[in-house]
Amino acid sequence: MDEIAILGVGMHPWGKWGRNFVEYGEKAARDALADAEVGWDEIQFVSGANSVRCGYPGYVSASTFSNALGFTGCQLASSYAACASGATALSIARAQILSGVCEVALVVGAESTPKGFFAPNAGERHEDPDWLRFHLVGATNPTYFALYARRRMALYGDTSEDFAAVKVKNSRHGVFNSNARYTKEYDVDDIANSPMVADPLRLLEICATSDGGAALVVSSLEWAAGRGIDNPVRVSGISTVSPTYPNSVIELPYLASDSWAAVGDETMTFKDNIAARAYEEASVSPEDLDFAEVYDLSSAYELDWYEHIGLCERGDATKLLRAGDTALGGRIPVNPSGGLGAFGEAVPAQAIAQVCEMVWQLRGEAGHRQVDGAKVGLSINHGMFGHGSSVICTR
Amino acid sequence: MAAVEGLFTLDSDEPQLIGGRARRRGSYFFPKALAGSDPACLGDEIDEVLLSRTGQLWSYTTGEYAPPAPYVIPGDEFEPYVVAAVRLAEENLVVLGQVVEGVSVEDLSVGMEMELVIDVLYSDDEHDYLVWKWSPTAMSENGDE
Numbered sequence: 365m366d367e368i369a370i371l372g373v374g375m376h377p378w379g380k381w382g383r384n385f386v387e388y389g390e391k392a393a394r395d396a397l398a399d400a401e402v403g404w405d406e407i408q409f410v411s412g413a414n415s416v417r418c419g420y421p422g423y424v425s426a427s428t429f430s431n432a433l434g435f436t437g438c439q440l441a442s443s444y445a446a447c448a449s450g451a452t453a454l455s456i457a458r459a460q461i462l463s464g465v466c467e468v469a470l471v472v473g474a475e476s477t478p479k480g481f482f483a484p485n486a487g488e489r490h491e492d493p494d495w496l497r498f499h500l501v502g503a504t505n506p507t508y509f510a511l512y513a514r515r516r517m518a519l520y521g522d523t524s525e526d527f528a529a530v531k532v533k534n535s536r537h538g539v540f541n542s543n544a545r546y547t548k549e550y551d552v553d554d555i556a557n558s559p560m561v562a563d564p565l566r567l568l569e570i571c572a573t574s575d576g577g578a579a580l581v582v583s584s585l586e587w588a589a590g591r592g593i594d595n596p597v598r599v600s601g602i603s604t605v606s607p608t609y610p611n612s613v614i615e616l617p618y619l620a621s622d623s624w625a626a627v628g629d630e631t632m633t634f635k636d637n638i639a640a641r642a643y644e645e646a647s648v649s650p651e652d653l654d655f656a657e658v659y660d661l662s663s664a665y666e667l668d669w670y671e672h673i674g675l676c677e678r679g680d681a682t683k684l685l686r687a688g689d690t691a692l693g694g695r696i697p698v699n700p701s702g703g704l705g706a707f708g709e710a711v712p713a714q715a716i717a718q719v720c721e722m723v724w725q726l727r728g729e730a731g732h733r734q735v736d737g738a739k740v741g742l743s744i745n746h747g748m749f750g751h752g753s754s755v756i757c758t759r
Numbered sequence: 760m761a762a763v764e765g766l767f768t769l770d771s772d773e774p775q776l777i778g779g780r781a782r783r784r785g786s787y788f789f790p791k792a793l794a795g796s797d798p799a800c801l802g803d804e805i806d807e808v809l810l811s812r813t814g815q816l817w818s819y820t821t822g823e824y825a826p827p828a829p830y831v832i833p834g835d836e837f838e839p840y841v842v843a844a845v846r847l848a849e850e851n852l853v854v855l856g857q858v859v860e861g862v863s864v865e866d867l868s869v870g871m872e873m874e875l876v877i878d879v880l881y882s883d884d885e886h887d888y889l890v891w892k893w894s895p896t897a898m899s900e901n902g903d904e
């Protein structure tokens with residue numbers, strides 16, 4: 365797959381600020397433009413990752429952010445794909461660039477989140493699985509995270525201590541990240557003493573809902589070269605695939621998994637498919653990775669990803685964790701940014717924030733959380749209704 | 760009355776979930792309305808079928824904090840509950856549900872046999888609103904609840 369360049373990245377720090385999401389997106393966009401040394405008036409296309417929690421302006425994010433920066437007549441596209449929204453917005457910018465429709469684009473996403481559990485839209489909607497799961501089962505997002513965690517314990521012998529160790533690791537990484545919401549280093553006792561939310565997961569092991577904004581300035585390699593940038597960080601692969609039937613894992617927000625009675629078997633899961641497409645596009649394999657940014661919606665969820673992105677065989681994730689392989693300084697650091705454990709989740713900004721971290725790592729600008737000599741990074745996430753995404757960046 | 764119509768039978772002894780089955784392909788769906796994720800079912804008739812009442816416990820957890828609406832808190836105060844995901848014996852389909860009151864996570868283990876029962880989800884002055892729940896089969900048989 366042809367590549368595009370990432371010229372600039374910017375973020376508004378994650379937190380629970382309670383302010384207008386446009387403010388976060390605008391700040392991130394201005395920082396990305398400054399980082400790229402590209403003027404707003406040079407941007408030909410804005411790809412917005414939508415928010416469904418900020419009213420109508422959130423549904424038309426490209427227009428909303430462009431308005432905040434000043435309308436210049438550039439082309440717009442606004443898209444929503446749950447947790448994959450940011451990567452989807454990047455994929456649209458890539459398509460516009462590679463097809464020659466534009467040369468340089470801004471990708472931006474931001475969100476302001478309410479306190480507590482994410483809840484479905486209002487109204488009584490018997491055909492909407494998101495409504496049904498809350499009404500009939502009381503199944504919150506952590507319910508699903510906990511079902512996956514408990515299954516790891518039963519199948520692979522993972523322990524609560526393993527799960528806590530993931531949070532401890534990511535909190536140590538987050539200490540070095542000024543954009544993270546939580547920069548405190550936690551120990552296993554802190555986690556064991558936090559309240560149980562969904563057995564076996566405790567409060568400190570479950571991703572918070574956060575405010576934040578992130579942006580990228582991307583261009584064709586030719587346009588970058590024209591600006592004298594011959595060795596930019598490149599987007600080498602993007603995956604936004606759907607699940608392949610049958611997905612044996614019960615996914616948010618459904619009441620049931622797919623059935624593997626007629627075809628397939630219990631080993632088929634969506635999370636395996638997501639990375640495969642990105643690896644294929646980038647002509648990269650798991651052994652080539654220097655680090656990964658994965659969606660740790662819960663502490664245990666990070667371990668699932670080690671297996672689904674091919675860092676180890678199914679069931680072996682805790683071997684990597686216990687050996688320190690996935691900590692900074694280890695063989696293959698995972699979530700050097702601190703991950704969602706340190707950030708919480710600002711849905712449309714999160715996949716873009718993962719790419720920001722990849723860019724800082726690949727440029728060698730990540731400070732105390734730098735992965736030495738990083739050349740290849742992978743980000744991956746997974747959201748509601750069969751949306752997931754993965755991005756591979758190289759330099 | 761059913762909290763939501765059309766998802767399960769109200770047979771008090773042997774209730775069943777109402778799902779869909781692709782006539783030629785043979786794949787199952789729950790709820791029936793969500794049939795379609797199997798691309799080979801394109802153009803296939805989806806028949807309404809009653810699903811297995813028993814299955815193996817795939818995983819389980821608890822809800823320790825009150826979920827937001829449209830969850831309705833039964834009674835005056837929120838009480839934590841247990842949730843199970845059960846792989847239906849015949850359909851190879853994993854289905855969520857609350858676990859009947861009186862069963863804790865200590866009573867459960869992945870792989871154990873579970874059985875579908877009908878229970879009250881919440882009540883108002885006029886009705887009990889019913890839903891399916893999961894119960895360990897051994898417990899239902901012993902009747903020692």
